[in-house]
Amino acid sequence: MRLLRKTDILLIAILAVIPVCMLAFNMLSAMNHTETKLVIVKDGEIYGTYRLTEDRIIEIGATNTCEIRDGEVKMTHADCPDQICVHSVPINRYGGTIVCLPNRIILSIEGAEDTKDTDTPDAVAR
Amino acid sequence: MNVMKRPPYRGGTTTKTAYLGLFMALAILMGYVEAIIPIQMPMPGMKLGLPNLVIASILYLYSWKEAVIISSLRVIVIGFLFGNMFSIAYGLPGAVISLLVMAILKRTDIFGIVGVSAAGGTAHNMAQTAVAFFIVKGFPVVWYLPVLMIAGLIAGTLIGLADALIIPRINPLTHLK
Structure with missing residues (x-):
């Protein structure tokens, strides 16, 4: 054979x-896309958009916590059993994503040109 | 001729049951071996799929029916033993669809086991991406799909190469082209 x-x-x-x-x-x-922002989507709806330039810790509902530090985003806590999102590589550039499948949360880095052009208050972290 | 397409005779029902039980145990063991590999993959869904060594063997030694049954059962058993409900929810559609793709490609008789297995691995990860897309709204398919397709292709090719060496040795009666 x-x-x-x-x-x-x-x-x-x-x-x-x-x-x-x-x-x-x-x-x-x-x-x-050189200008970027962090977009958090929970259950298919935008939970919030955040600038990558300022360090902060974001609680996403009661289940997950993510952290922005030095322009990098990582999931620091998840209550799911597999912990895949917590072990995911930190994301820092356009297209980078961390997905928590069990809690249906998506962290993704998207282009921020729109917010820059229109200069809306949306660009300020909520 | 149709008769030639049939898998070679391999004993009666009892022999077959015993062998399929053995294959099942082997598949579960492979799942265990894979679960204790300490390397953390950068993306969910990226793994070698060692149990598929056994599943692809069953596809070639018996038929797609036996392979689908054993494959579905091992996803459930491995999920309960070493995984969780999510690994079953994502693993089952992947396992069934990849097996159907492999069965169809095998039937066309155009490809050898390496090609069949490579396509099966790719189909597996495509199916899993589809499940994620339906469960998680806004799942970034455009980024995940190509990476997982390549991962599935590499894993499937390696499994196919290994099986091309294994199958003739575990059953000299099997006529593989």
């Missing part, structure tokens, strides 16, 4: 090209 057929290599190559293209597209769009 042959270990590897030619069609296998072809299939693996095709399956590799698709996500690599998606990643390249994401990287390109990330380069257009």
Whole structure:
């Protein structure tokens, strides 16, 4: 029996090209965003947006706590059993996300150009 | 010819039951081995999927029916023993969909076990991303999907390569092309 057929290599190559293209597209769009902010989404609704420049600790409901320090965001506490979000790598640039699946909380860093342009009070941490 | 497509005769029902029980135990053991690996992956869903060594073997030694049953059962058992309810909720759709993809690809007879397993690993993580998308509103699919697809592809390829070496040795009767 042959270990590897030619069609296998072809299939693996095709399956590799698709996500690599998606990643390249994401990287390109990330380069257009230099100003960033932290957006916390809980149960599908925006819980709050925060500047990355000031250090602070944010309690998200009763279940999770996250911390902004030196422009990096990490989840410091979660009451779920798997603790995957707490062990996630801290995020600091556009597109970075930490997800707590059990508590349905998403921390993500998004572009902040909109708030900068319109200069709304929304840019101030709530 | 249709007869040639059928898996080779491997004893009666009792033998089959005994062997499938053995495979089941092996899959659970693989789940345990994976649970005690201390390396923390940067993203949820990124893992080697060692139990799939056994599941893909069953797919080739028996048929997709046996593989689906054993695969679903091991996700539940491993979830209760070493995981939690969430690992079952996310693992079960991934396991079933990846097996169906593998069964279909195997049936076309275009790809070998490495290609089938690689596609299965990718499909597994795509299914899990889909579950997350439906459960968590606003889940950042565009960032998670490509990374998890690559992770699944690598894991599936490695599992397939290992199985290509394992299957002929554990059952010399199996005719793999």
